[in-house]
Amino acid sequence: MQVFGYSSPRFSPYDDDSADHAATTDDDEGPWRAPRATGPLDARLTLPGSKSLTNRELVLAALADGPSLLRRPLHSRDSALMIAALRALGVGVEEVPGDGAYGPDLRVTPAAELTGSTSIDVGLAGTVMRFLPPVAALALGPVAFDGDDAARRRPMRTTIDSLRALGVDVNDDGRGALPFSLWGSGAVRGGEVAIDASASSQFVSGLLLAAPRLTEGLTLRHTGERLPSMPHIEMTIAALAARGVTVSSPDEGVWVVEPGPIAARDVDIEPDLSNAAPFLIAAVVAGGTVAIEGWPESTTQVGADLIEILPRFGATVRRDGDALVVDGGEGLLGGRPMAGIELDLSRGGELAPALVALAALADSPSRITGIEHLRGHETDRLAALADDLTRVGGAATELDDGISLEPRTLHGADWGAFEDHRMAHAGAIIGLAVDGVDIDDIRATSKTLPEFPELWWRLVASTRAPGPAPA
Ligand SMILES: O=C(O)C1=C[C@@H](OP(=O)(O)O)[C@@H](O)[C@H](O)C1
Numbered sequence: 001m002q003v004f005g006y007s008s009p010r011f012s013p014y015d016d017d018s019a020d021h022a023a024t025t026d027d028d029e030g031p032w033r034a035p036r037a038t039g040p041l042d043a044r045l046t047l048p049g050s051k052s053l054t055n056r057e058l059v060l061a062a063l064a065d066g067p068s069l070l071r072r073p074l075h076s077r078d079s080a081l082m083i084a085a086l087r088a089l090g091v092g093v094e095e096v097p098g099d100g101a102y103g104p105d106l107r108v109t110p111a112a113e114l115t116g117s118t119s120i121d122v123g124l125a126g127t128v129m130r131f132l133p134p135v136a137a138l139a140l141g142p143v144a145f146d147g148d149d150a151a152r153r154r155p156m157r158t159t160i161d162s163l164r165a166l167g168v169d170v171n172d173d174g175r176g177a178l179p180f181s182l183w184g185s186g187a188v189r190g191g192e193v194a195i196d197a198s199a200s201s202q203f204v205s206g207l208l209l210a211a212p213r214l215t216e217g218l219t220l221r222h223t224g225e226r227l228p229s230m231p232h233i234e235m236t237i238a239a240l241a242a243r244g245v246t247v248s249s250p251d252e253g254v255w256v257v258e259p260g261p262i263a264a265r266d267v268d269i270e271p272d273l274s275n276a277a278p279f280l281i282a283a284v285v286a287g288g289t290v291a292i293e294g295w296p297e298s299t300t301q302v303g304a305d306l307i308e309i310l311p312r313f314g315a316t317v318r319r320d321g322d323a324l325v326v327d328g329g330e331g332l333l334g335g336r337p338m339a340g341i342e343l344d345l346s347r348g349g350e351l352a353p354a355l356v357a358l359a360a361l362a363d364s365p366s367r368i369t370g371i372e373h374l375r376g377h378e379t380d381r382l383a384a385l386a387d388d389l390t391r392v393g394g395a396a397t398e399l400d401d402g403i404s405l406e407p408r409t410l411h412g413a414d415w416g417a418f419e420d421h422r423m424a425h426a427g428a429i430i431g432l433a434v435d436g437v438d439i440d441d442i443r444a445t446s447k448t449l450p451e452f453p454e455l456w457w458r459l460v461a462s463t464r465a466p467g468p469a470p471a
């Protein structure tokens with residue numbers, strides 16, 4: 001193995017009050033020093049709800065034939081943006097007490113008629129910018145869409161063109177990006193539409209979620225060369241099925257939805273398994289175990305792919321009751337060799353930043369491919385990863401469809417979050433193994449996991465002394 005090994009801690013997580021630290025982090029605009037792991041971990045964590053499930057269920061509940069309750073939903077920037085947007089369209093979203101550790105449940109009451117004459121801030125949320133335009137097209141009146149500067153760089157042409165093809169009046173400046181507006185007439189004809197969803201599966205999901213409410217339903221055909229993030233499309237289809245809507249797929253890349261009601265339904269939101277990635281990866285780096293509670297027996301979340309991926313980095317994965325446990329043994333820092341990996345992540349691009357960070361700590365080269373569409377995520381993730389890893393002394397090269405890594409001895413440096421929650425997670429992973437990694441904007445994690453700094457400190461504070469695990 002190349003570098004690291006446990007060194008004397010710069011701080012003791014036990015001496016430090018991690019809750020206070022989280023509070024200071026929140027108040028502090030400055031860089032966030034990623035805590036170094038000081039021994040094998042022994043962490044057991046409960047994580048907040050899935051972004052992808054929460055924002056799908058919010059949309060489906062808003063379009064349903066009666067009120068729905070979302071139990072243990074995510075409360076983060078992306079879900080707050082979705083809630084604000086639905087409220088702007090006349091949907092009732094009310095917080096009600098629940099048993100979740102991370103905030104109230106949500107009762108969603110559909111509007112008798114969706115109301116337009118409003119504007120929607122999508123922030124930087126792909127789920128809001130791609131799922132809501134088809135919903136807004138069902139409203140009466142104009143709806144303007146805009147978001148963060150970084151959101152204006154994300155691909156939107158497929159949403160704009162597909163709505164036009166379905167008979168919706170859309171005004172944009174021709175760049176295929178935010179901002180744009182549409183003029184809802186209270187109904188959308190629907191019918192057949194061909195789209196290129198190579199840049200994002202969310203173009204497919206957005207149309208499918210609203211499809212049962214289109215007058216003629218929808219036959220959607222993907223014509224592009226590749227289709228990333230298939231599990232997210234399957235998640236959309238499963239969420240519709242649970243509400244009584246059948247999506248048939250007569251051919252690969254073709255989906256058919258008949259017009260009809262979307263059933264009201266109370267739904268439990270699973271913990272976010274993609275946000276589990278950095279925590280589980282921490283066990284591979286630091287050694288010891290990390291358990292994530294409430295890990296579903298079966299799920300449509302692509303984070304479940306970690307069960308197959310992490311053993312390829314030498315970890316063992318097991319269930320313990322309702323928890324998933326990743327055991328990193330003595331860990332990379334305890335001296336366990338860790339080889340690099342060849343990995344096609346086209347199914348789960350959102351896992352890429354954390355897995356690239358892990359691969360950057362390996363003692364042989366890696367190639368992570370199938371992720372060209374990551375250039376249109378919160379930031380150009382391939383460029384951002386190459387940039388940050390180079391700054392900490394790594395050797396990372398952008399490929400057309402991914403990134404290649406050579407083993408190097410890493411050192412501390414500033415780590416850019418690029419407004420991207422998962423880039424911040426990646427920096428925290430490197431910081432477990434390397435002194436002095438300063439993440440410039442840890443608040444980027446509030447997009448999907450505002451509790452990240454606090455949970456990460458709890459994770460690192462779970463360190464037990466090196467050596468065999470206690471029986
Ligand atoms: O539908 C969803 O909830 C998502 C789909 C994926 O988008 P892309 O297909 O654009 O990668 C994923 O990366 C994103 O984090 C969430």
Ligand SMILES: C=C(OP(=O)(O)O)C(=O)O
Binds near residue numbers: 125126349350448
């Ligand atoms: C790509 C992501 O987000 P979004 O939903 O904004 O596309 C992500 O969370 O990795």
